[in-house]
Amino acid sequence: MPTKPDTDAATVAMDKRAEDPVEPETLVEIENLEVHFGLRGGLLSRMTGRGAGAVKAVDGVNLTLRKGEVLGLVGESGSGKTTLGRTLLGLNSPTSGAIRYRGEDIAQYGERQLRPLRRKLQMVFQDPHASLNPAMDIRTAVGHPLIIHNLVQDEADYEAKVVDALERVGLTPPERYLTKYPSDLSGGQKQRAVLARAIIAEPELLVADEPISMLDMSVRAKILQLMLDLKRDLDLTYVYVTHDLASAKFFCDNIAIMYLGRIVEYGPTEEVFADPKHPYTKALLAAIPEPDPNKAVPRDLPRGEIPDAARPPLGCSFHPRCPVALAGCGWEARDLRALLERRWLEMPVEEYAKEKALFADLTALGEPEVTRLSIAPGRGHTQEEVLEYLRNLREEGSAAQPREPFWSGVVAMQAEGGHVVLEFEQSRDPRLRLLPETGVQVACHLYDGTGDE
Amino acid sequence: MTTTDAAAPAVPAADDAREPVLSVRDMRVWYGTERGPVRAVDGVSFDVRPGETLGLVGESGCGKSTLGRGVLGLTPPGSAVDGEVLLRGTNLVELTPKELQKRRGPELGLIFQEPMTRLNPLMKISEQFEETLRTHEKGLSKQEIRERSLEALRGMGIPPSRYENYPHEFSGGMRQRIMIALALVLRPAFVVADEPTTALDVLVEAQIIKILADLRKNFDTALVLITHNLGIVAEACDRVAVMYAGHIVEQGDSREVFANPQHPYTKELLRSTISLSTTGLHYIPGSPPDLGNPPEGCRFHPRCPVAMRGCAVVEPPEVRLRSGVRSTCWHQAIEVDPSLADELGTDGREPLAAVKEISVADEA
Numbered sequence: 130m131p132t133k134p135d136t137d138a139a140t141v142a143m144d145k146r147a148e149d150p151v152e153p154e155t156l157v158e159i160e161n162l163e164v165h166f167g168l169r170g171g172l173l174s175r176m177t178g179r180g181a182g183a184v185k186a187v188d189g190v191n192l193t194l195r196k197g198e199v200l201g202l203v204g205e206s207g208s209g210k211t212t213l214g215r216t217l218l219g220l221n222s223p224t225s226g227a228i229r230y231r232g233e234d235i236a237q238y239g240e241r242q243l244r245p246l247r248r249k250l251q252m253v254f255q256d257p258h259a260s261l262n263p264a265m266d267i268r269t270a271v272g273h274p275l276i277i278h279n280l281v282q283d284e285a286d287y288e289a290k291v292v293d294a295l296e297r298v299g300l301t302p303p304e305r306y307l308t309k310y311p312s313d314l315s316g317g318q319k320q321r322a323v324l325a326r327a328i329i330a331e332p333e334l335l336v337a338d339e340p341i342s343m344l345d346m347s348v349r350a351k352i353l354q355l356m357l358d359l360k361r362d363l364d365l366t367y368v369y370v371t372h373d374l375a376s377a378k379f380f381c382d383n384i385a386i387m388y389l390g391r392i393v394e395y396g397p398t399e400e401v402f403a404d405p406k407h408p409y410t411k412a413l414l415a416a417i418p419e420p421d422p423n424k425a426v427p428r429d430l431p432r433g434e435i436p437d438a439a440r441p442p443l444g445c446s447f448h449p450r451c452p453v454a455l456a457g458c459g460w461e462a463r464d465l466r467a468l469l470e471r472r473w474l475e476m477p478v479e480e481y482a483k484e485k486a487l488f489a490d491l492t493a494l495g496e497p498e499v500t501r502l503s504i505a506p507g508r509g510h511t512q513e514e515v516l517e518y519l520r521n522l523r524e525e526g527s528a529a530q531p532r533e534p535f536w537s538g539v540v541a542m543q544a545e546g547g548h549v550v551l552e553f554e555q556s557r558d559p560r561l562r563l564l565p566e567t568g569v570q571v572a573c574h575l576y577d578g579t580g581d582e
Numbered sequence: 583m584t585t586t587d588a589a590a591p592a593v594p595a596a597d598d599a600r601e602p603v604l605s606v607r608d609m610r611v612w613y614g615t616e617r618g619p620v621r622a623v624d625g626v627s628f629d630v631r632p633g634e635t636l637g638l639v640g641e642s643g644c645g646k647s648t649l650g651r652g653v654l655g656l657t658p659p660g661s662a663v664d665g666e667v668l669l670r671g672t673n674l675v676e677l678t679p680k681e682l683q684k685r686r687g688p689e690l691g692l693i694f695q696e697p698m699t700r701l702n703p704l705m706k707i708s709e710q711f712e713e714t715l716r717t718h719e720k721g722l723s724k725q726e727i728r729e730r731s732l733e734a735l736r737g738m739g740i741p742p743s744r745y746e747n748y749p750h751e752f753s754g755g756m757r758q759r760i761m762i763a764l765a766l767v768l769r770p771a772f773v774v775a776d777e778p779t780t781a782l783d784v785l786v787e788a789q790i791i792k793i794l795a796d797l798r799k800n801f802d803t804a805l806v807l808i809t810h811n812l813g814i815v816a817e818a819c820d821r822v823a824v825m826y827a828g829h830i831v832e833q834g835d836s837r838e839v840f841a842n843p844q845h846p847y848t849k850e851l852l853r854s855t856i857s858l859s860t861t862g863l864h865y866i867p868g869s870p871p872d873l874g875n876p877p878e879g880c881r882f883h884p885r886c887p888v889a890m891r892g893c894a895v896v897e898p899p900e901v902r903l904r905s906g907v908r909s910t911c912w913h914q915a916i917e918v919d920p921s922l923a924d925e926l927g928t929d930g931r932e933p934l935a936a937v938k939e940i941s942v943a944d945e946a
Contacts, residue, residue, distance in 0.1 A: 205783035206754075315869060316642075345641040346810060347854045350863040372784055376856045379863070402858070416788035418813025420855055422837040430788050434753045470741035478732060481742055491743060 156334060156366050157194040157217065162187055162226035162236070164209075164216050168439060184438045186212040187223075188390035191561070194334070199360070199367040201381035201398065203374060203413075207435045209390040214336045214370045218250045219243040230334075248278045251332040255339035257319035261311040267322055268307040271295065274330040294325040297362065299355060317348040321355065328359060338370040353380055374417055378402050386410050389438055389446040392561055396569030406564065406571040408454075409447045432471065440497040444556030445574065452531060455574050459556035460538025462499035466491060468535050472522070487515050502551040512544040519549065602629035603804040604653070604772050609665035609675075611645070611652045620874045622648040624828035625665070630772065630804040635794065637815030637836060638808045639851075640825035643870055649825070650774040650808045654690050655682045669772065687718040691770035691803075693762055695777040700761055701749040707735075707760060708745050711767060718768050734767040735760070737800065738793060755786030759793065766797075772804045779814065791818045812855050816840050824848045827871050827881040834907030844909040846889075847882045880912065883934065888913060892930025 164187040187209045194200055202210040215221045217228060219235060228236045235246060251274075254260040261270055272291040274280075281287040295303035298321040311319055320340060327335055337356065341349040353376060359365060371377050377384055377398070384401050386394040386409065394407040405411045412431045431450040436442055442449050444459015449467060451458065469491075473481045485491070489505040506515045519542060526533030541552040561572040611623040622645040630636050638646045652663050655674055667674040669689060674682060686692075694700045701710060711731035715722055722730070732742050738759035749757060758778060765773055775794070779787040795818045797803055807819055815822050815836055822840070823833040824847065832845040843849045853864045868885040871877050877884055883893040893912055900910045901918045916923045916931075923931060 205785065317869075346812070346856075347641055347851060347866040349856060350854050350865040353856070354863045354865070373856075374784070375858050375860060378858055379856060379860045413784060414858070416785050417858060418788070418791065418811065418817045419859075420812040420816045420840055420852060420857055421859070422816055422840050430785060430792065434755050434786055435783065470743055473743065474736055474739060474741050478729065478742065485743065 153195040153197055155193055156196045156198075156231065157192075158227075158229040159190055159192040159194075159217070160227040160229070162190045162213070162216065162228065163224045164212050164221055165224040182439060185390045185441070186438065187216060189226075190390075190392055192385060192392070192395070194366060194368065196333075196366055197360075197364065198383060199369055199381045201377040201384040202368060202370045202387060203372065203377050203384055204387035205372055205435050207389065207438055208387040209438075210370045210372075210387050211338055213387070214338055214368055215252070217334075217368060218252055218336055219246070220252070245278075248274070248280075248330045249333045251327040251330070251335050253320075253323055253327050253335060253337040253340045256343050257316055257323050258311070258343075260323050261319055263311050265310075266307070267295070267300075267309050267311075267314075270311070271322060271325045271329060274326060278330055280330060290329060291325075294329040295322075297328065297359065298322070298325040300325065316344050317352060320344060320352055324352075324355065324359065328363060328365075331363070332365070334366045334368070336368045336370065339372070340369075341376065342371065342373060349376070356380075374413055386413070389435065389441055391446065391572065392570075393447065393573065394569065394571045395561065396567065400567060400569050404567075404569075406569060406576060407447075407573050408451045408575075412450075433467065443498055443500070445559045445572070448534075451534065453575065454534040454537075456537040456540075456554045457557050458534075458538065458559075458574060460535060460553045461497070461556075462494050462502040462551070462553075463497060464535050464538070465502065465551065466494035468522075468526075468533070469494075484518070486510065487518055500553040500556070502553075503545075504549040504551070505547075506549070512547055512549050515549045516542065516544050519551075600631045602631050603670060604630045605666070605668040606653060607666040607668070609649070609652065609667060610663070611648050611657055612662045612664075613648075613658075614660045614662075615874065617874050621828050621876070622661075622873055623652060624873075624876075626823075626825075626828075626830045628823055628830065628833060630806060632771070632802040632804055633798045634821065635798055635805040635807055635819045637819035637822040638806055638825060639810060639812060639815055639822060641810065641851075641870055643873070644825040645828045645873070646808050646825050647776055650692075650776050650806060653806070654686065654692055654774055655679070656692070687714070687768045687770065689771050691765040691768065691773035693765050693773060693775040693778050696781050698754060698757060698781070701757060701764075703749050706746050706748055707740075707752075710760075710764060711735075714764055714767060730767055731763075734763040737766070738763040739789075753786075755782055755789060758782060758786075758790060762790075762793065766801065766803065769801070770803065772806075774806045774808065776808045777810070778807070779811075780809075787814075794818050812840070812852065813857065824851070827876055828873055829881060829910060831882065831911070832907065832909045834903075834905065838905050838907055842905070842907075844903060844907055844914055845882075845911045846886045846913070850885075850887070880910075886934075889934040890926065890930060891932045891934050892926030894934060895927070895930070896925055 163185065165183040165185050167183050190213060202213055204210045212221055216223050219238060223236045226236060227234045230246065235243065268291055271294055272287055275287055275290060281290060292303040295306055300306045300318065300321050314322065341352050344352060360367060369377065369381055381398045383396065384398045385392045386407065388409050394401060394410045401410065405414055416430060431452065433450045436446065436449065442459055443461045448454045448458035449464055473484065486507045487510050489507045504515060506512050523536045526536045538554045539551055540554050543550060559572040559574050559577065561570045562577055563570045564576060607627050608625050609623060610621065610625055612619045612621055626649060628636065638649065640646045648657065651657050653667050657663060663675055665675065708731065712727055715727045715730060732745060736742065740756060740759055740763065752760065779790050782790065791814055794807065797805065809815060819836045821834060822836040823830045824845065826847050832839060832848045839848065840852065843852055850866045854866055866885055871881055879895045880893045880898050883889040886893065890912060898910050898912045899915050899922065900908050901915045902908050903914060903918065912926065
């Protein structure tokens with residue numbers, strides 16, 4: 130169970146609370162939350178009876194959300210940020226773990242039990258064009274939650290509440306918008322209408338999934354400002370799901386960086402941005418294009434892309450892309466294939482063909498979670514040749530600048546019964562832990578003391 | 583539109599030395615709608631030289647995608663194109679569809695926005711390349727096709743061992759790189775990339791930008807990169823053209839434009855961009871105009887913080903500033919040539935009183 134985030138720093142980050150010494154109440158607590166999606170698999174896997182497995186979209190997440198806080202869930206697509214946000218509202222059912230909303234565990238609630246809570250937990254979706262029913266005018270769409278939750282007595286009450294919501298989101302004069310249809314509105318106006326619908330039932334928590342990413346640059350700031358105003362006026366708590374670090378930096382009090390279903394770094398936004406700890410956070414920050422030419426820095430991008438969540442890497446999910454990975458970060462057979470492919474990329478075709486011929490079957494190298502790899506030499510080649518080749522690679526890689534981290538994970542490499550056998554260091558899953566003297570939690574072996582070689 | 587020069591006349595800057603691959607002069611694209619014609623692109627002129635990347639930025643609806651498509655002759659039925667699009671001296675606007683089709687591929691290339699949907703899912707990568715090369719360059723041997731394809735893929739960071747794979751076996755970023763390789767394997771002289779990274783992740787986007795930036799070094803391809811992300815332009819483009827309501831309002835060296843934006847729209851757009859150094863939110867009031875019925879005078883005047891009375895009446899001329907940047911704004915026009923002020927009339931330089939009250943929600 131990880132320690133809770135440093136509340137001092139979180140409090141300071143919130144101007145409103147600076148003068149308020151009382152620690153804000155906890156609104157939502159997430160404990161060891163897992164959301165897995167079963168894979169149906171293809172025809173072949175069903176016929177052969179091989180289980181297709183599951184995608185661990187959220188894989189053991191712990192978070193605490195305080196009243197009035199803006200928490201950013203940041204990551205690339207496939208990181209599980211959207212699934213986590215949706216699960217928080219009961220839109221996906223968790224596989225295991227607890228979601229305590231005001232002390233009440235709602236994780237295993239059914240639709241009927243969730244219904245009354247939904248009023249308090251609202252969502253704003255990414256695409257404003259798709260989240261409004263094109264056949265409903267704004268009066269009907271924005272007031273819909275009032276009908277669903279039975280919150281109004283009569284028509285006049287309904288009208289007054291809709292008008293108030295429209296005014297709050299800046300769709301003024303409201304009379305002009307009541308009878309309009311979504312197709313009459315611009316993207317920014319639609320997102321305002323969506324926000325009006327989200328706040329009309331007086332929620333406590335709003336999960337906003339990329340609320341500005343479909344909007345134009347000149348409108349984004351307006352919608353963010355509106356969300357800040359609404360938070361102040363209505364005492365809201367936000368979970369802001371985004372891939373955009375720049376807006377998260379401006380908007381969030383706390384930030385959780387996600388990678389392949391796990392939180393890799395979590396802490397007060399200021400601290401995370403001032404001194405990013407996890408190599409992934411560092412990479413994300415370096416990747417943001419900067420419009421000011423005087424501030425542009427040379428890029429040192431991690432290789433590759435976010436891996437397939439159905440077959441995640443061993444150990445730390447980021448290790449195949451990590452420039453500073455250690456021996457115990459989870460090296461496996463697949464990483465050798467990636468290494469060879471990177472090498473072959475920079476070679477003339479003939480040399481590549483020669484090297485490739487050393488291996489009988491490259492697909493065997495693509496299997497996940499193989500920590501003892503047996504390589505068959507290609508036709509006309511011996512195991513000694515393959516071993517010699519790999520030894521040379523290791524020497525090159527270890528002498529290279531920057532050093533190739535893969536080889537530190539190989540503990541043994543020898544010829545055995547016509548094959549070359551590679552054994553990899555036992556992997557350890559990095560756990561999220563609080564760094565001393567900071568409010569930041571990070572899941573990386575560089576910081577947990579086990580990385581010292 | 584005539585251009586007034588601030589620098590000494592007829593002294594081309596050093597980067598103007600090479601003949602442009604593509605020269606666009608006073609290009610216009612109209613769409614016919616029920617409410618009458620919409621002037622999506624309304625008189626734009628620019629050049630792209632070999633190995634140069636021009637970034638085309640603007641908000642949605644400003645005409646940047648229409649301009650990109652229009653240059654390649656890919657505007658939809660019901661539209662009209664006018665003006666000159668000179669590809670090495672040939673005016674593409676005057677070509678028949680058949681002649682134009684012949685030039686697509688070997689001379690003109692297009693990189694689409696959504697890599698996920700642009701590759702044929704039933705064809706191996708090798709087959710997609712074979713089809714492309716067979717169609718456009720008849721007479722290549724199998725071996726030559728393979729070599730050309732592998733070379734193009736390698737340049738985009740796709741390992742040769744993946745040549746026989748199907749599109750679904752690749753990630754989004756790899757598919758986009760394959761798309762770029764597919765466009766470049768024919769070695770076109772001029773390529774339009776329409777929001778090539780919009781559907782991709784931050785890190786993958788950065789990788790693609792790097793590849794595009796390397797392109798100009800390794801090939802002599804002239805590239806027009808259409809995007810709404812100003813950061814990408816600053817990093818990957820030599821020059822930038824900022825579009826607003828069908829016009830190019832400012833164009834020039836991208837470092838210069840981003841460091842010293844001249845046109846009020848460029849300034850406001852840069853200010854409203856949320857970057858890591860953002861400490862306060864800023865936004866442009868109002869919304870871009872309806873292109874079926876654009877405002878009189880300067881099209882930005884209803885939203886412009888420094889608009890003058892004359893701006894609402896007379897369209898500003900394009901002027902070339904000392905830095906080489908061209909701007910279409912009365913403020914710079916008068917600075918360059920004070921005699922132009924007469925066109926604005928007697929009280930034309932009075933500030934346009936606080937514009938009109940704009941409702942907060944009147945936005946794009």
